[in-house]
Amino acid sequence: MEAIPPAPPRILIVDDDDSVRDVISVLLAEEGYNCVVANGAEMALDVAGEAETPLVISDMKMPGKDGLWLLDNLRERLPDTSVIMLTGYGDTESAVDCLRRGAVDYLLKPPKLTDLIRAIERALAKRRIELARKRYQKKLERKVRDRTAELRTAFKDIANTYQNTLLALVAALDAREHETSDHSQRVVSYTSAIANIMGIQGKELDEIGRGALLHDIGKIGVPDAVLLKPGKLTPDEWMEMRKHPDIGFQMIQNIPFLSTPAQIVLSHQERWDGAGYPRNLQKHEIHVGARIFAVADTLDAMTSDRPYRKGTTFANAIQEIKRCANTQFDPEVVRAFLDIGEEGLVRIKLEMAERKLKPLEAEARAQEAEAELERLTEEDDLELTPVPSAPPLSGNKVA
Numbered sequence: 337m338e339a340i341p342p343a344p345p346r347i348l349i350v351d352d353d354d355s356v357r358d359v360i361s362v363l364l365a366e367e368g369y370n371c372v373v374a375n376g377a378e379m380a381l382d383v384a385g386e387a388e389t390p391l392v393i394s395d396m397k398m399p400g401k402d403g404l405w406l407l408d409n410l411r412e413r414l415p416d417t418s419v420i421m422l423t424g425y426g427d428t429e430s431a432v433d434c435l436r437r438g439a440v441d442y443l444l445k446p447p448k449l450t451d452l453i454r455a456i457e458r459a460l461a462k463r464r465i466e467l468a469r470k471r472y473q474k475k476l477e478r479k480v481r482d483r484t485a486e487l488r489t490a491f492k493d494i495a496n497t498y499q500n501t502l503l504a505l506v507a508a509l510d511a512r513e514h515e516t517s518d519h520s521q522r523v524v525s526y527t528s529a530i531a532n533i534m535g536i537q538g539k540e541l542d543e544i545g546r547g548a549l550l551h552d553i554g555k556i557g558v559p560d561a562v563l564l565k566p567g568k569l570t571p572d573e574w575m576e577m578r579k580h581p582d583i584g585f586q587m588i589q590n591i592p593f594l595s596t597p598a599q600i601v602l603s604h605q606e607r608w609d610g611a612g613y614p615r616n617l618q619k620h621e622i623h624v625g626a627r628i629f630a631v632a633d634t635l636d637a638m639t640s641d642r643p644y645r646k647g648t649t650f651a652n653a654i655q656e657i658k659r660c661a662n663t664q665f666d667p668e669v670v671r672a673f674l675d676i677g678e679e680g681l682v683r684i685k686l687e688m689a690e691r692k693l694k695p696l697e698a699e700a701r702a703q704e705a706e707a708e709l710e711r712l713t714e715e716d717d718l719e720l721t722p723v724p725s726a727p728p729l730s731g732n733k734v735a
């Protein structure tokens with residue numbers, strides 16, 4: 337079967353002079369071009385818009401709107417249409433102006449047929465290359481957009497996996513102490529609420545939240561005999577216990593996305609007045625995340641029930657924290673904390689409890705995360721290094 341030859345390109349000839357217009361269109365039609373005509377700039381703009389018109393050949397001087405007006409309007413409305421201008425003898429200034437405004441070529445009137453055809457072929461070839469370049473550019477842009485979206489999803493997945501890993505780590509610690517992980521997560525919520533009021537946002541807020549979540553992670557390194565001891569600790573045992581900020585810091589400081597949380601872990605037992613540990617830091621020497629955490633941790637400790645005592649009211653805890661501003665706590669943090677108010681704090685606690693009451697949702701999220709991990713492992717052919725086995729979960733006392 338014979339291939340159908342491509343349709344000849346549509347060329348619009350614009351001239352107010354009927355004879356020039358007709359001669360050019362007849363000659364070009366004989367050469368196989370598909371010619372349409374217009375007797376003025378405004379009509380030409382309409383005709384060019386009716387069907388795909390790769391090329392317009394236009395006279396420069398016409399009554400009413402002239403060739404330059406047509407050129408400007410074509411460039412703006414039909415940027416894929418090329419324009420060749422016909423200029424009068426001695427009008428080189430206008431010719432240069434045409435090229436500057438985006439015409440592909442100009443010819444002196446009356447043009448020789450061979451010159452005209454050469455100019456037309458040049459213009460059409462240039463246009464084909466330009467269109468191919470634009471198509472390539474668009475394809476490239478689409479590819480970049482798609483890849484960026486994929487990367488963003490991958491980053492989100494990684495961030496979720498990080499977060500779930502941290503939660504698992506904290507849950508392991510809580511299980512060892514026979515605690516639920518509610519405490520750590522409530523402290524994160526209180527910490528974030530105070531930080532928010534202090535104007536902390538975005539990455540800094542996330543890092544402070546992570547520091548709060550991991551604050552006691554170093555207790556993994558405290559012996560069971562000390563951590564789970566039912567009675568009071570001896571001075572030596574206290575020495576052991578007081579190592580936990582340092583142990584926690586050593587554990588995570590070299591993980592790049594945990595370097596700031598590591599600072600909070602190291603400083604979470606410091607006090608505003610310098611009476612804390614392990615470095616006796618004071619005031620602004622203490623990381624702001626740790627200063628905020630100290631208030632959040634005290635609030636949760638006071639308002640939570642323990643096996644050996646019932647938690648106090650939020651009103652009492654607020655009074656106590658207020659009393660300790662300037663000694664144990666940063667007064668600016670206490671001010672932000674007081675801004676949340678009793679009602680706000682109770683709401684945070686209720687929200688955390690509600691979240692816990694939705695096990696189905698949590699289960700679904702866990703399954704999603706597992707499926708995602710499996711997909712990542714299979715698709716990306718990740719080589720997982722074996723994880724060392726966890727320390728035994730032993731002991732029988734809440735510290």
Ligand SMILES: [Fe+2]
Pocket residue numbers: 551552580604605
């Ligand atoms: Fe601690």
